[in-house]
Amino acid sequence: MSVESRPGAGILFFGKPKVIPVIKFHQVHKAYKTEGRMIPALQPCDLEIPAGQIYGLIGHSGAGKSTLLRLINRLEEPSGGRIEVAGQEVTSLQAEGLRAFRRQVGMIFQHFNLLSSKTVAENVAMPLKLAGQMSSSAIADKVASLIKRVGLEEHANKYPAQLSGGQKQRVGIARALSTDPKILLCDEATSALDPQTTGQVLQLLAEINRDLGLTLVLITHEMDVIRRICDQVAVLDAGFIVEQGPVAEVFLHPQHPTTKRFVQEAEQIDEQELHADFAQVEGRILRLTFHGQTTYEPLLGRVAREAGVDFTILSGRIDRIREVPYGQLIVAFNGGELEQAMELLSASDVHLEVMR
Numbered sequence: 001m002s003v004e005s006r007p008g009a010g011i012l013f014f015g016k017p018k019v020i021p022v023i024k025f026h027q028v029h030k031a032y033k034t035e036g037r038m039i040p041a042l043q044p045c046d047l048e049i050p051a052g053q054i055y056g057l058i059g060h061s062g063a064g065k066s067t068l069l070r071l072i073n074r075l076e077e078p079s080g081g082r083i084e085v086a087g088q089e090v091t092s093l094q095a096e097g098l099r100a101f102r103r104q105v106g107m108i109f110q111h112f113n114l115l116s117s118k119t120v121a122e123n124v125a126m127p128l129k130l131a132g133q134m135s136s137s138a139i140a141d142k143v144a145s146l147i148k149r150v151g152l153e154e155h156a157n158k159y160p161a162q163l164s165g166g167q168k169q170r171v172g173i174a175r176a177l178s179t180d181p182k183i184l185l186c187d188e189a190t191s192a193l194d195p196q197t198t199g200q201v202l203q204l205l206a207e208i209n210r211d212l213g214l215t216l217v218l219i220t221h222e223m224d225v226i227r228r229i230c231d232q233v234a235v236l237d238a239g240f241i242v243e244q245g246p247v248a249e250v251f252l253h254p255q256h257p258t259t260k261r262f263v264q265e266a267e268q269i270d271e272q273e274l275h276a277d278f279a280q281v282e283g284r285i286l287r288l289t290f291h292g293q294t295t296y297e298p299l300l301g302r303v304a305r306e307a308g309v310d311f312t313i314l315s316g317r318i319d320r321i322r323e324v325p326y327g328q329l330i331v332a333f334n335g336g337e338l339e340q341a342m343e344l345l346s347a348s349d350v351h352l353e354v355m356r
């Protein structure tokens with residue numbers, strides 16, 4: 001399903017999707033007092049997170065991701081700037097208003113933060129009991145349906161110690177959904193999980209986003225997590241947002257050196273090996289990026305025939321950004337009409353980058 005056709009991802013207005021931001025930062029910054037000095041953790045930044053999308057924050061350790069995430073539900077107080085969430089000015093909320101607001105913003109954590117003395121069902125019920133607005137039987141019904149949604153029907157009466165990491169995170173997700181939040185903040189939700197379990201938890205988060213129209217903001221160190229489920233991404237480096245935009249744009253055409261490194265890690269590209277391969281071939285070397293349906297078209301052979309060029313493929317892969325396929329080829333071209341070949345490729349929506 002495309003971003004535009006998912007619930008909440010945008011509102012159709014004269015045929016064009018209108019993306020409505022649910023979280024807005026205006027020149028928000030944060031410094032922590034350490035040993036009597038104010039140390040900046042987040043530099044003044046503007047950010048708009050669209051309703052119904054999955055928004056990723058990526059950066060190395062200490063870049064300011066957790067600080068930014070925790071400013072959204074005011075677990076951290078900003079040093080300056082304005083934060084608006086679902087039309088509310090968060091920075092001016094007082095005690096009861098802040099409690100009501102936090103019920104609209106669920107959160108899940110890297111280490112799950114479950115109560116070890118409570119069962120799965122009791123953990124999920126906890127926010128509802130604390131809110132004190134529902135009868136015990138209504139809570140029991142709601143907890144049962146949440147446990148079913150996250151696939152833990154068999155485990156409702158177990159204690160956290162009896163669960164795997166992936167199951168514990170599912171409990172965390174069910175608990176976070178119990179108050180029907182509009183926004184779910186995910187603080188490195190998969191960092192403690194193995195690759196297979198990570199895939200399953202990411203899939204569950206994507207389903208929740210799609211089925212409930214919930215906005216998700218997640219932080220991660222891995223571009224692969226961003227590539228698999230996010231619509232948009234912001235890259236943080238030493239407290240600055242250095243790049244932001246739709247994942248396909250940022251991932252396929254990274255501009256900032258930090259973003260380029262994250263993409264290379266995700267693509268498992270070894271620059272040294274690549275340049276050793278370059279030394280073995282002659283001619284012009286291009287990186288071709290295909291996105292969407294062009295990924296499957298037999299373009300290269302047709303272009304080579306029409307322009308009379310020979311080519312050697314130095315590397316190639318096909319993968320997906322969310323559900324949309326993309327392909328990248330590094331190709332050395334020789335002989336024939338190179339300019340014509342490049343024009344034909346560009347005319348077929350292939351992005352070209354000259355590497356040598």
Ligand SMILES: Nc1ncnc2c1ncn2[C@@H]1O[C@H](COP(=O)(O)OP(=O)(O)OP(=O)(O)O)[C@@H](O)[C@H]1O
Nearest residue numbers: 032033034041059060061062063064065066067068
């Ligand atoms: N409560 C605090 N008191 C003082 N300094 C803090 C506090 N929390 C974070 N910092 C500092 O702020 C900076 C940003 O930290 P933050 O936790 O937001 O980064 P991060 O990108 O989430 O890192 P990680 O991936 O390691 O969690 C770091 O230099 C950190 O040491």
